[in-house]
Amino acid sequence: MSEKVTIYDIAEKLNITAATVSRALNNNPKIKEATRELVIKTAAAMNYKQNKLALALKSGRSNNIGVIVPRIDSNFFASVIRGIEEELYPHGYQVIICQTHESIKRENENLHTLVDAQVDGIMMSVTGISDENDSAFRNVLEKNVPLIFFDRSKHIDGVSSVTINDFKGGYLATKHLIDEGCRNIAHFSGDQSLDIFKNRFLGYKQALLDSGLDFKEEYVIYTKSSVDAGKDAVDKLLQLETPPDAIFSSSDFAALGAIQELKERNISIPSEFCVAGFSNEPFTKFMELSITSVDQSPLEMGRMSARVFLEQVDKTDTIKIEKKVVLAPELHIRKSSTRTNF
């Protein structure tokens, strides 16, 4: 069918050289106006499309950026990606998606593949299982590819990051539970080698101390981010000598599991027991017993990551800019923790 049209085809038809065609199409000032118009008209007539691969090879810029996330089918990550895509679209960048499924091996593979594919930048949320081998990250930086962490970040020189203030998020949620009258507040945490979980935990702890409440080690449960994990965790907590009367969960899914388990045991929420989650997943709002949760403004996080990338991408390679953006978390107070005004 329609074979690919190149600038050589246009040149041949007009009896000029490809260089002239290229200049005409690129608005090079040193070209006769008549020639420019003729070339542009002919190019359109022949349905010419610039071959982006040739351009990419020549210029060394692919106009692709890579995004690595644990998985795409979670509202949080999907929303971040949406923000990235929307911010980058007007600048002509395409977004390549990679999933790690929480595997370090996969994460390293993805990093290498993206660098090999000559992406102009990489934005990612690092995967949970920590190892001290930063070689894949350093490889990216050595190739002068801007690297930006969002949400789940690691401390690596030369890497910018866009996160939320997880400490504050944890603090706000816990303080709110205290204000509602809860006195024995448990916490669901995640892999604390990740800053996000560490900081949410620290915010939780600080809120307790600031209010003169004891911090109890046995109230901290490490759960996966799943409904079942939340159920199991409640099961454990209720076997304690002094069972808690509230949970601040680092995961909305675990919070949901907790609520389901509590209901099953006829513990009424919020009068006997309050629950707050983290991430503001859509379902927390939809439930009849809507769930209090900390919003991470994923859309804004994606947009901001893209903006940080755009700032870095055109800077001279020698100067390493390292920007740390911290967004404010927002507590959405809902029925699962509101004793006062319902």
Added chain:
Amino acid sequence: MSEKVTIYDIAEKLNITAATVSRALNNNPKIKEATRELVIKTAAAMNYKQNKLALALKSGRSNNIGVIVPRIDSNFFASVIRGIEEELYPHGYQVIICQTHESIKRENENLHTLVDAQVDGIMMSVTGISDENDSAFRNVLEKNVPLIFFDRSKHIDGVSSVTINDFKGGYLATKHLIDEGCRNIAHFSGDQSLDIFKNRFLGYKQALLDSGLDFKEEYVIYTKSSVDAGKDAVDKLLQLETPPDAIFSSSDFAALGAIQELKERNISIPSEFCVAGFSNEPFTKFMELSITSVDQSPLEMGRMSARVFLEQVDKTDTIKIEKKVVLAPELHIRKSSTRTNF
């Protein structure tokens, strides 16, 4: 820092030519074993990485595929993309994401951008607003880029598709409501210029007729896929002379809105009124009053789309294969429509 290493650098170091290096790295049989080993070792030592852009330009294949969806932050589309990515990962393809936000203009732009970027294939869910201008699609096909529609499909020669049997989905849900004793079943539909909504509607209608129930035009409401739209629709329906006693909604979000509005009016579900949705969004399962919904197996849809692409991509350009895969919908019966066993 570490400047890019090319096969020429390796050749120079070993006093051979780039051609030999290339052959050694590509397991070309006509190369001395000793040379091959030496080249491979040296390449590794120099941290050589093949430049995929150069390869892409030479071979005409970018190893990128494009995916166009209305938006990425919906569980359905994100899950389809997950399926596509997982299936294509072992084959070395990267997935480029584009969003249309339901805009035809954006859809056409995306199609052109992807073709210009030399993707090896495009998978997409067409956007709602129908127009009869297929030129952007034809442009893709003329460039011999495999095009595959998933879920929301259009009738265009040469385009394969992976959909579910929406008729059956509509039929199953409606039949179930009838079996639960509902006699006046309303339907929330979407833009019926899209086959998916048309077919769900037809399935609904057929189920009514097969059970000897009347089809009433005023029971069909065209809603957007949102909670508020569902509320408004219920408001309309309850003003009818004979208000319905059930709703089969083409959207889970509208179904949720309907439930919220019905509760507000103290109409009890499922005893007085039953509701079934479509898509099996995660929240339908999470609700205390869980919502009956038709599952579209998005993961499998994505996987299947990828497989259809893989089948087509290596075929000779001249033969146009057009494959239509139709997956079976699965009705998940939950509390919002179950009068019998709860």
Added chain:
DNA sequence: ATGTTTTATGTAATCGATTACACGAAAGTA
């Protein structure tokens, strides 16, 4: 020893664009 086949490697074109440099023609200057 001579001719033939095989093997391993080099040469150079190619993919499709951009661009430094060269150069002839036109325009401007004295």
Added chain:
DNA sequence: TACTTTCGTGTAATCGATTACATAAAACAT
């Protein structure tokens, strides 16, 4: 008129890989 600029275009290198073709060397046959 002769000399310098300016203008517009052509020539050819370049980005980094692959590969058809050529060729020298080695292996083999007689």
